[in-house]
Amino acid sequence: MATEVENKPLTTEEEKKTEQPAAGADKKEDGAAAATAGSAEGGDKKSADGDKPVTENHAADVGGGDAATASGAGTDAAAAPAKKEKEVKPTVHKTNFEKDVVYLYQFTRTPLLPSMSPYCLKVETWLRLAGLKYENIDHKLKLRSKKGQLPFVEVNGEEIADSAIIIKELAQRYEKDLDAALTQEQRNIAHAMISMLENHLIWVQLFWRSKNPEQMIKGYKVNLQHALGSRLPNAVLNFIFKFQFGRKYLQGSKKVKAQGLGVHKPEEIEEFGKQDLKVLSELLADKPFFFGDEPTTLDCVAFSVLAQIHYISDEVKYALKEFMQENCPNLVGHVSRIKERCFADWDDICTKLDLNAHLPKPEPETKENKEGADTEKTAEQDKNESEKELEKDNSNEKTEKKEEKPEKAAVEENKEKEEAAAK
Secondary structure, eight states: OGGGGTTOOOOHHHHHHHHHHHHHHHHOOOHHHHHHHHHHHHHHHHHHOTTSHHHHHHHHHHHHHHHHHHHTOHHHHHHHHHHHHHHTOOOOSOTTOOTTOEEEEOOOOOSSSSOSOHHHHHHHHHHHHHTOOEEEOOOTTOOOOTTSOSOEEEETTEEEESHHHHHHHHHHHHTOOTTTTOOHHHHHHHHHHHHHIIIIIHHHHHHHHHHOHHHHHHHTTOOHHHHHTOOSOHHHHHHHHHHHIIIIISOHHHHHHHHTGGGSOHHHHHHHHHHHHHHHHHHHTTOSBTTBSSOOHHHHHHHHHHHHHHTSOTTSOOHHHHHHHHHOHHHHHHHHHHHHHHOTTHHHHHHHOOTTTTSOOOHHHHHHHHHHHHHHHHHHHHHHHHHHHHHHHHHHHHHHHHHHHHHHHHHHHHHHHHHHHHO
């Protein structure tokens, strides 16, 4: 009712006045008529009670609208949900998608490891361990999820963003829980270790990258021209990247400082990273994977983070890499085991920088078609050349015959002259 906007109890006189528009709405099926009645009643109330004319009129209009919907606007009510569904219909970049294929949007490849982003490498490693069919989309770093993140995936016309949510959603949807055999205690340990890796050790790495963008490019041998799909020379792109990386591109320094780690001295941050590596090494001990003989989600996350340290070029001095090699050799072995198990095409990936080296390529058919076309073309050329030679021979023969005719005529003429002289 109109007075609900005011949140006041009805007086006796007001109850009588409000009954009239309600009765008019019951008698008339036209919602517009009910709205008019409510508005007119609001005008009467304005005369009787001059304290709140604006509020009372507004409330009466709202009441009239509600009455119209209740009495006869069933069609409008049905149309409203349909319109709402249309507005929330998901939009994806891959419109011609194949059912149940996971389309992964991530960073481009580098010559030393499949992705410089631990989050992207984490998702791709998990997809391979889970055995799900996926395809990378080469977007040249131009796209982001609706949350503004990379990586993100699209599955059956739906976008899923954030690496942790991606793994959780896909594991539930396709029943691919790598942690199904873990006890609750092991799950708790895994959760704590993943939090340490992603909320601490990754930030130690990001601090180093944001402070040393040139060393980062050199350390991962990044070809920015290929990564960004740009025609500008690499020297120009390197300069721009060096200038913007810590400020605009990832706002690395600001993010690390906002996270809390960046307020410390570089040597203190380096020590934090070494402590994290030591904890991981002690948890792994002499096991092939963190919880036994089979890799779990923790192994995916650890590999994706440790690979960023282990595969940086020896041309660049990186304290965490040296520490891991000297003091945590079991972590180096862990990285190698996950690589061998999940990335048999590692060399192809890093050599060709192919985002989809794992997918079969239709090269044999294309080659056969080309070879067939070339063979057909060669045969046709030989045929044409043979025909031309034959025509040439025929032409020469005709020319010879034409030349022979005058000679015969001259011989006969001389013979006739000799016979005439003898007579």
